[in-house]
Amino acid sequence: MAPMTSQQTWSIAQLAEEHGVTHRTIRHYEELGLISPERRGTTRVFHRRDRIRLALILRGKRIGFPLEEIRKIVDMYDEQPGEAGQLSYLLDRIEDRRADLERRRQDIQDSLDELAELDRRCQADLAALRSPTHRQ
Template identity: 75%
Template sequence: MTTPERASTWTIAELAEEYGVTHRTIRHYEELGLISPERRGTVRVFHRRDRTRLALILRGKRIGFPLEEIRTIIDMYDETPGEAGQLTYLLAQIAARRADLEQRRADIEQTLRDLGDVEARCRTDLRALRRTP
């Protein structure tokens, strides 16, 4: 068996192990058309392009992009305006994702402050109730 670093093709098991995903996950991406391994009878043979696309899919998922957005980004590489267009689009998507996460962080921080205020008032009220005969 070849090692993933030196192989020019991979099995589904090799990719699943390398990326820490299930066979089902890889088959799902195949069903969606995100990757398209060669079929040799019932065996899937994955080439460098599939491996690269799988890595990009998983990276995109990790940073919170939905699969359709990942598809758009990956597919742009093979279409006009090519890699430059893909990177420009990706930068815009990263900026939008960052802004969304920054807003969520601000919302969480405000919620934590609000909880702290309510907690302090509850403790003050509880102490006052305990002092009242």
């Protein structure tokens, strides 16, 4: 693999393959202004900044952030308060997201526990109905 230079560019096909997304997904992020590739005629030319932003967008989506939240986070890197502000804001969002996921995990565990109890009761009732001492 050749070393990455600041002049290196990528096509939409290369970025789509690298990140496992469709061309349509990348075009959608461009339409939303999340990435802004250079245009050479009808060809999109992606620079290092676009590639990094796309990776951040996809990471944000994987952990459940909405696109507007992702936009705010990636845009903060280029604006004041800069990287430190971006990281502080991101840490707050991570804490919120983690708390939300923990609540969801507890809800799922509670549901699984209820299902296990219901399963146990149904199995016991069925066994009782099938026992030879059960009268019809």
